[in-house]
Amino acid sequence: MKVLRTPAEVHALREELRRQPVTVGLVPTMGYLHEGHNSLLRAAREENDVVVMSLFVNPTQFRAGEDLSAYPRDEERDLAIARSSGVDYIYAPEPDAVYPSGFASRVEVEGLTEVLCGAEQSRGAGHFAGVTTIVAKLLNAIDPDVAYLGQKDAQQATVIRRLVEDLEFRTKIVILPTVRERDGLAMSSRNAYLSPEARERATAIWASLLETEKAFAEAGLEPALEAGRRHLEEAGITPEYFEARYPGTLDPADGIGSDPILVAVSATVDGTRLIDNILIEPSRSLNGAGAPQAATTPRRTR
Numbered sequence: 001m002k003v004l005r006t007p008a009e010v011h012a013l014r015e016e017l018r019r020q021p022v023t024v025g026l027v028p029t030m031g032y033l034h035e036g037h038n039s040l041l042r043a044a045r046e047e048n049d050v051v052v053m054s055l056f057v058n059p060t061q062f063r064a065g066e067d068l069s070a071y072p073r074d075e076e077r078d079l080a081i082a083r084s085s086g087v088d089y090i091y092a093p094e095p096d097a098v099y100p101s102g103f104a105s106r107v108e109v110e111g112l113t114e115v116l117c118g119a120e121q122s123r124g125a126g127h128f129a130g131v132t133t134i135v136a137k138l139l140n141a142i143d144p145d146v147a148y149l150g151q152k153d154a155q156q157a158t159v160i161r162r163l164v165e166d167l168e169f170r171t172k173i174v175i176l177p178t179v180r181e182r183d184g185l186a187m188s189s190r191n192a193y194l195s196p197e198a199r200e201r202a203t204a205i206w207a208s209l210l211e212t213e214k215a216f217a218e219a220g221l222e223p224a225l226e227a228g229r230r231h232l233e234e235a236g237i238t239p240e241y242f243e244a245r246y247p248g249t250l251d252p253a254d255g256i257g258s259d260p261i262l263v264a265v266s267a268t269v270d271g272t273r274l275i276d277n278i279l280i281e282p283s284r285s286l287n288g289a290g291a292p293q294a295a296t297t298p299r300r301t302r
């Protein structure tokens with residue numbers, strides 16, 4: 001496994017790979033790898049000749065006052081995990097290499113980025129401009145055939161799909177299911193911040209989404225959202241948002257019809273901002289097929 005530190009090194013690699021009949025899979029990360037990342041790395045390894053992982057805590061996607069300096073980092077450990085997952089190249093630049101003095105460009109996806117995590121009372125649309133700018137730079141430099149993202153960041157996945165389509169990147173975006181701890185908590189690098197008490201309380205987030213899915217089958221969307229919110233409140237958690245949207249457009253869902261509904265939540269538990277979501281399939285729920293976790297874990301989408 002080779003570690004690349006500068007855009008010039010990435011460009012040289014891409015030139016070399018272009019001369020060979022190989023497919024390239026990219027797993028973009030901010031490091032502090034967990035099993036969720038591993039599932040992306042495994043898929044990339046199985047499906048491509050060459051696997052590139054980016055490891056960059058992107059400063060422009062953090063809001064002032066957010067946890068940039070405290071964001072968990074352990075490059076040595078990440079490199080070891082990447083090596084054992086069969087990664088061929090790590091791109092781990094310093095911020096100055098990505099954003100040199102004079103850098104003035106911004107890639108922005110409108111609309112989709114102004115709701116949920118992009119709403120002013122959450123992280124603000126600037127967060128997604130940071131994400132789409134760095135992702136556009138990575139796709140441009142690495143030019144992967146496929147890039148792998150996790151469903152936990154459902155809004156990010158929708159925004160990146162839009163970016164890829166609008167700017168005609170040739171990369172195929174693959175979204176893989178959220179990987180969970182045994183008690184249901186979605187794996188996230190931020191879980192490392194949680195005290196044992198907060199960690200325990202945070203399990204209410206996934207439980208509230210399951211509660212929503214169950215109540216949807218019995219009573220419809222609005223009562224289901226209320227049930228989910230109540231479940232969180234009973235655990236002493238006030239969500240920043242707990243909303244139902246259509247996954248492709250992020251328009252508010254009305255629960256009528258058979259389109260899948262994304263119920264997404266963001267909540268701060270003891271100072272740590274956590275997000276999670278569930279995809280409810282109305283046809284399945286209304287057929288009385290029940291709502292076990294496996295039934296709603298999003299399938300792999302391309």
Ligand code: PAF
Binds near residue numbers: 061
């Ligand atoms: O999901 C993440 O880890 C980041 O937002 C990403 C896609 C690597 C961009 O910095």
